[in-house]
Amino acid sequence: MLWKSIVTMVRSSPLFLFLIVSGAVIDLLFRYLSSLSYKYLIDLALLPRDGKALAVIISALLVLGLTNVLAGISSDYAKARLGSNFLFEYRIRLFRHMQLQSQRFYERFGVGDLLARYTDDIPSIQTAVLYILTGGFLSIASVIVGLAILFSMEWKLTLVTLAGSALLFVPFRMLKSRSLALGEAYYKQLDQFNGSIDENIKAYRVIRAFDLRRSMLDKVEGNLRTMLSIGVQRNFVSSNLNRLPMLAISLLTAVILAYGGYLTFDGSLTIGEFIAYNSIFFTVGTSMFGVTSVLPFFLSARTSLERLQQAMDWKPDVIERDGRELSPVRSDIALRDVNFAYVPDEPVLRHLNLTIPVSGYTSIVGPSGAGKSTVLQLLMRFSDPQSGAVMYDGHDIKEAQYASLLRQVGVVFQDSILFHSSIRDNIRVGNPDATQSEILEAARAAGIHETIVGFREGYDTLVSNYGDSLSGGQRQRIALARALLRNPRILFLDEATSALDPDTERAVNETIRALGRRMSIVSVTHRLANAAMSDRIIVLRQGTVAETGTHEQLLQQDGLYRQMWEKQQGFMLAHGGGSAKVQSDRLRKLPFFRGIDTAALEEISRLFVTEKFEAGTTVVEQGDQGDKFYLIARGKVEVVIAAGTGERRKVASLEDGDHFGEIALMQHIPRTATIVTATPCWLLSLSYDHFHPLVMRYPAIREGLEVTLRSRMQRRDD
Ligand SMILES: Nc1ncnc2c1ncn2[C@@H]1O[C@H](COP(=O)(O)OP(=O)(O)OP(=O)(O)O)[C@@H](O)[C@H]1O
Ligand SMILES: [Mg+2]
Known part of the structure; x- marks a missing residue:
């Protein structure tokens, strides 16, 4: 194997090889002739005291030494070049x-x-x-x-x-x-x-x-x-x-x-x-x-x-063929009987069939882990399904030239990574050939042009640390401009706005909605208020399609979508995102508040306090004494459990409308899991100390709470 590398190195430049070999031969000659010269020096010059022979031998040695130095220098140069070429070749x-x-x-x-x-x-x-x-x-x-x-x-x-x-x-x-x-x-x-x-x-x-x-x-x-x-x-x-x-x-x-x-x-x-x-x-x-x-x-x-x-x-998962160019997609994109797993025997998508017309605004929704992001990734061919096919206008994208597929799509992810260069260059990533006016147009369409020209260095402002130097909204808008500069047939969005604060999210969503007239949009979101206005909604559950339809149709179906919708209703967020509130009707839907009269629920709803957390913050720590119950008004958290070995394992995600920590309402016992925010979060917390006097006043609350919570704890212990 090492020989192969040597051969590669030598082949890359015969001239350098020649210099090295001739340098080596001359060096070899010098070594032995100078050693051998002792024999002649002593036997032919020194012992017979022959001055002429001495002069000849010394001159010959001098010439040889000089030649050796010169050959050594050119050989060193050749080595330096060969070595650097080798690094370049292997690294590239x-x-x-x-x-x-x-x-x-x-x-x-x-x-x-x-x-x-x-x-x-x-x-x-x-x-x-x-x-x-x-x-x-x-x-x-x-x-x-x-x-x-x-x-x-x-x-x-x-x-x-x-x-x-x-x-x-x-x-x-x-x-x-x-x-x-x-x-x-x-x-x-x-x-x-x-x-x-x-x-x-x-x-x-x-x-x-x-x-x-x-x-x-x-x-x-x-x-x-x-x-x-x-x-x-x-x-x-x-x-x-x-x-x-x-x-x-x-x-x-x-x-x-x-x-x-x-x-x-x-x-x-x-x-x-x-x-x-x-x-x-x-x-x-x-x-x-x-x-x-x-x-x-x-x-x-x-x-x-x-x-x-x-x-x-390591064989690439996606084999890029020089196949036929994919002509601009007109009719629809689809998954046909797709099975997909990241880990063998843990299927994520199962016999999934779905068709998305290339027109208007399509939302893909569903519980966390349902496979929404996976579907987007397959549609953009970041991976290939294990079986089944992904089709653009009825053509399997595996057979098409990869670049011609990517030319048709633009994408904005939840955490847009920007590069360490100017804002202009970051937008230009979408299309390196774009003119200055096209870049400005894309920035205007993404609603960020005015902000950029307001910066002291305008479009030359340096973006550092993957985009950390900008606000979340600015970053997402630049990412949107970058995607728009491609002038894509389809714009894919994966929770593109869900980490933004409510006002910014609303504004960016209005921008996106306006774009929907120019291109087809496929948006993955867990926030159903964003999906409600779509032309069509696809609801995924455990890797299959559970329901499809418009918002109104889905509410009538009384299925998963409706359940999720109701879970997310009943929260109000003040403008500017300062404080949140939960309505008493929403509280009634919590199993342990069921049957409690409205007056008491009203009182409970007033006891909730808004707590705002940045992404990556620990809200409760496993093992700590619990003294608060939490409702997620907005945002996403991860439930993490530390095993005996100290290793932390994510076991679930909770999002808008979900709750956690209810056992703390009944008694102080150690938390069974750690909760970490995955996005900025607005949580409503109810503390045991505030809640307890109410329980004393309304025995019905205590009874209801005890029954549901005991059965829950029982289930957990089992
Ligand atoms: N790289 C990966 N390796 C192994 N499993 C993965 C990987 N990415 C996702 N999964 C698993 O695949 C399933 C579907 O993940 P996916 O990200 O598509 O869900 P999602 O619907 O987008 O969820 P969310 O709303 O939380 O973003 C989940 O069970 C997830 O744990
Ligand atoms: Mg996802």
């Missing part, structure tokens, strides 16, 4: 491969793993390849040439040398598997460390809000400590791989000095030959050492190559 290849991938790939590898592949694995392979290509090959050639010369000078002595040199490779055999295992362990820790850094940057708000700094620090410290200890062992093994062959060379030198000295006493070797032999042996020994010193690089590159290969071998 991995990047291209990454771009073909979908969610599963990113979930498997994560930021830390991938970064390490770019910044550690590829350079480590590059170092090994360069080392082998230059030092490695040169050393092998040098050993062969040197041994040949030694053989011709004194074969018996050389035979002894050769047998002894096997000793050089003993440490490698002994330490190889240990070195490989340490390399693997090191990279595993490095991936984790990179991941933590990424997490600490992206999730710094959550880390603050949850007071996770200590535990994050502990995690990173533990990680770095392990890396430290593995690093020490790894470096130590590496140095031993280098040093132990030195021991073998010293032993061999001693043998040669003793045996060579004996041969000189004997008269079989001249003094000049003895010194030259030793000098050449020294060069051979250094070259042998050069061969063994490639080995640590070779081992580290082997681990890195495997890791790189893992990523490169």
Whole structure:
């Protein structure tokens, strides 16, 4: 495998290879001729005191030395270029491969793993390849040439040398598997460390809000400590791989000095030959050492190559064909008998059939986890279904050219990620060829132009930190402008406005509704007030279509939609989002307030207090004493349960109209789960202390509450 990388590197530039090889040959010549020169220097010039011969030998050596330096410089340049080309080539290849991938790939590898592949694995392979290509090959050639010369000078002595040199490779055999295992362990820790850094940057708000700094620090410290200890062992093994062959060379030198000295006493070797032999042996020994010193690089590159290969071998979920161009969709888009799962055997969409006419405004609604976002992702071909097909005007999009599909769609997600560049460039992302006036037009249509020109630097204002420097509404409008600049046939919206405050949401929704006259809109939302005005509504439940129709038709059907609608009714949010209220009729729909008379409910409704939370805030913590009941007037929260191992697991999402913590109305007992806000939330809370006097006054409340809550607790305990 490493050979393949070497071949790739060499093929990319024969000229550089030539420079490197000729540099190596000249270096080799220089090494041996200068060693061999001792023989002539001593035997032909020094001992006979011949000045002319001395001058010739010295001049020849000088010329050779100079040539060697020049060849070395051009060879160094070639190495620098080859090495940099290699980094470029492999990094771009991995990047291209990454771009073909979908969610599963990113979930498997994560930021830390991938970064390490770019910044550690590829350079480590590059170092090994360069080392082998230059030092490695040169050393092998040098050993062969040197041994040949030694053989011709004194074969018996050389035979002894050769047998002894096997000793050089003993440490490698002994330490190889240990070195490989340490390399693997090191990279595993490095991936984790990179991941933590990424997490600490992206999730710094959550880390603050949850007071996770200590535990994050502990995690990173533990990680770095392990890396430290593995690093020490790894470096130590590496140095031993280098040093132990030195021991073998010293032993061999001693043998040669003793045996060579004996041969000189004997008269079989001249003094000049003895010194030259030793000098050449020294060069051979250094070259042998050069061969063994490639080995640590070779081992580290082997681990890195495997890791790189893992990523490169990952087959993309979506195979992009150069198929037929998809002509602009006119009639409808549809899912036909679609089955889809993220995880094998956990189906998310089951035999799903749905058709969305490409006209007007379509809403997709349904409980959290019903598969709404998944449907959008399949419609945009972020993934392919396991069976069934996604059709545009009756054509399977798998058969069509991918780019021609993407040209037809625009999308705005709930959390729009903007890039670190100017607002203008962020909008231009939608269509890189757009003119200045088209960009302004898109911004006007998205209702953000006036705001942008109000900024000191207008369209050149820099957007930093994924869009954090802007308000939520501004960010969503820029994302909308970006999508509109594509002039899409269909605009997909996935909860595009649900994280905004009520006034901004209303304004952005009016903008979107006005756009509905120019293009077809498919909007996923859990807020039914937004869906109510649609031309058609598709209600999903557990990956299948439960109902379809207009708002009025669905209310008449008295099914899931109506249930969800009623759950979300009865809340009032003051303009500006300052405070919320719940109507007494809405309270009556809560099972534990059923049957309580209106006067009492009125009183209860007045006891609720509005609490506003930013996204990522903990509202109640598992294990804390509960003293409040909560109603979600607006927003989405996640229910998280910490297992015995300390691992937190999301078990459910709750949204507009849902409630939690009702057991606290009856008694103070520890919370059974943690509740974290997923979007900005307006919660209505009722505290035990306020509520309790009422329970004393109205015994009916206590009875009703006790019955329902006891049966609930019973169910939970079962
Ligand atoms: N990447 C993923 N890996 C594994 N399971 C996933 C993944 N994404 C979603 N799911 C699961 O698929 C199901 C449907 O998810 P989806 O995001 O489509 O729901 P949704 O209707 O959009 O919900 P919400 O209203 O909460 O956004 C859920 O059970 C979810 O847990
Ligand atoms: Mg969703």
